[in-house]
Amino acid sequence: MNQPTIAFIGAGNMASSIIGGLIQNGWPAERLIATARTEATLSAIKDQFAIETTTDNHQAVQQADIIMLCVKPQMMKAVLSDVRSSISADSLLISVAAGITMSSLEAWAGNGQAIVRSMPNTPSLLQCGAAGLFANTAVTPEQKILVDRVFSAIGIAEWVQEESLIDAVIAVSGSGPAYYFLFMEVMEQVGTQLGLDQETAKRLTQQTAFGAARMAQASDVDVAELKRRVMSPNGTTEQAINTFMDGELPALIEKAMNAAVKRSIEMAEALKD
Numbered sequence: 455m456n457q458p459t460i461a462f463i464g465a466g467n468m469a470s471s472i473i474g475g476l477i478q479n480g481w482p483a484e485r486l487i488a489t490a491r492t493e494a495t496l497s498a499i500k501d502q503f504a505i506e507t508t509t510d511n512h513q514a515v516q517q518a519d520i521i522m523l524c525v526k527p528q529m530m531k532a533v534l535s536d537v538r539s540s541i542s543a544d545s546l547l548i549s550v551a552a553g554i555t556m557s558s559l560e561a562w563a564g565n566g567q568a569i570v571r572s573m574p575n576t577p578s579l580l581q582c583g584a585a586g587l588f589a590n591t592a593v594t595p596e597q598k599i600l601v602d603r604v605f606s607a608i609g610i611a612e613w614v615q616e617e618s619l620i621d622a623v624i625a626v627s628g629s630g631p632a633y634y635f636l637f638m639e640v641m642e643q644v645g646t647q648l649g650l651d652q653e654t655a656k657r658l659t660q661q662t663a664f665g666a667a668r669m670a671q672a673s674d675v676d677v678a679e680l681k682r683r684v685m686s687p688n689g690t691t692e693q694a695i696n697t698f699m700d701g702e703l704p705a706l707i708e709k710a711m712n713a714a715v716k717r718s719i720e721m722a723e724a725l726k727d
Contacts, residue, residue, distance in 0.1 A: 457481065457482055457485050458485065458518075458519030458520050458600060459485045459486070459487065459517055459518050459519050459520070460476070460481075460485065460486055460487070460518060460519070460520045460521075460522060460604070461487045461488075461489065461514040461515055461517065461518035461520070461521050461522065462486070462487065462488040462489065462514075462522045462524055463489050463511055463514065463515070463521060463522065463523050463524060463525060463533060463537070464489070464490065464523070464524035464525040464526075464529075465488040465489065465490040465495055465496055465499050465507070465524070466524060467579060468524055468550055468574060468578065468579075469488060469499075469522065469524040470499060470502075470579075471578045471579040471580075471581070471583070471608055472522065472524075472574075472578070472604065472605075472607065472608055473486055473488065473499070473503050473505065474502075474503065474581070475578075475581045475607030475608040476604065476607045477503055478581070478607070479606070479607045481607070483503060483504050483505045484505075484506070486503070486505040486506070487505065487506045487507070487508065487514045487517060487518065488500075488505060488506075488507050488508075488514075489507070489508050489509060489510070489511050489514045490507075490509065491509060492509065493507075493509060496508075496509070511533065511536065511537045511540075512536075512537055512540040515537050515540045515541050515542075515545070516540050516542075518542075518545060519544070519545060519546065520545065520546045520548065520600065520604070521541065521545055521546070521547050521548070522548050522550065522604075523547060523548065523549045523550065523551060524550050524551075525551065526551065527551040527552060527553050527554055527721075527725055528725070530549070530551050530554050530558075530559075530562070530725075531558070531562050534559070534562035534563050535562050538562070538563055538564050538565070541563065541565070541567065543565050543566070543567070545567070545568075546568045546569075546570065546593065546597045546600065546601070547559065547563055547567055547568065547569045547570070548569075548570045548572055548601065548604070549569065549570070549571050549572065550572050550573075550574060552573065552624065552628070552718070552721070553718065553721035553722045553724075553725045554571070554722070554725055555571075555617070555722050555725075555726060556569060556571055556588065556590055556617050557726075558725065558726055559571070560590065566592055567592060568589075568590065568592040568593045568594065568597055569589070569590045569592070569593070570587055570588065570589045570590075570593060570597075570601055571587070571588045571589075571617065571620055572585050572586070572587050572588075572601075572605070572611075573585060573586040573587075573620055573623045573624055573627070573628050574605070574608065574609075574628075575627050575628050575630065575631055576631055577609065577631060578608040578609055581607065581608050581609060582608075582609050583608045583609035583610075584609055584610050584611075584612075584627040584630075585605050585608075585609065585610070585611040585612070585623075585627070586611070586612055586613075586614055586619070586620055586622075586623030586624075586627065586628075587601060587605070587611050587612065587613045587614065588613070588614050588615075588616075588617050588619070588620055589601075589613070598613070620718075621715045621718040621719055622715065624714060624715070624718045625711040625712070625714040625715045625718070626711070628714075629711075629714045633707075633710070634663060637663075638659050638660065638663055641655075641659045641662075642655045642656050642659045643655075645658065645659065681695070
């Protein structure tokens, strides 16, 4: 099966980003279907990507080899319970809904269905996202390859071997873009306080963040060494880094990421069947 049919149940931003990435990477538009509750929601998807759209979830899943569940977490139980009778036993389900555990997905889908939990992040909208993936025991090696193909269209994906590690993925990459946006926001503000005009501070901050990420990706050394190489003894960077360390920035980051994990666990408990 070289080009399976993928049905997107829910046609929001994440579904749109995956559809766009797949088409850019050569996935045939005729092998993609998107659903939503109203035709108005689907019109933009249809106009942009020229794929099949429908308000009938049953019609979509009956045609699909892969079913991308892109609905809000609060809607997942109702949607899966409704369409489970139309899902083929051979179909692969991929959930992109945060906080829905594998046990809940399996209970609502039934039939010993092959299911993957995914946690993509918002840069997926620009095909530079990062996703964590966890598969249940029904997922075959061949299906994992297909999942890799889907998520490589919007960035990178990493498989985890324990479902609990999805919470760690949320803390690192799911919530992570907001950490960097906060840091950039403050850098822009301080840049203007130091005399730069707002547009200059913004452009310098964004390009610096982009360049640092590119260097980290391209380098054969870790980020700790890259940091050290920027820090000349008694120089400006060393003074800034020492100030961060004196303010216990690493401990604060650790506290923040553990708070994200704690909240992820709480949300999963609240959304359980």
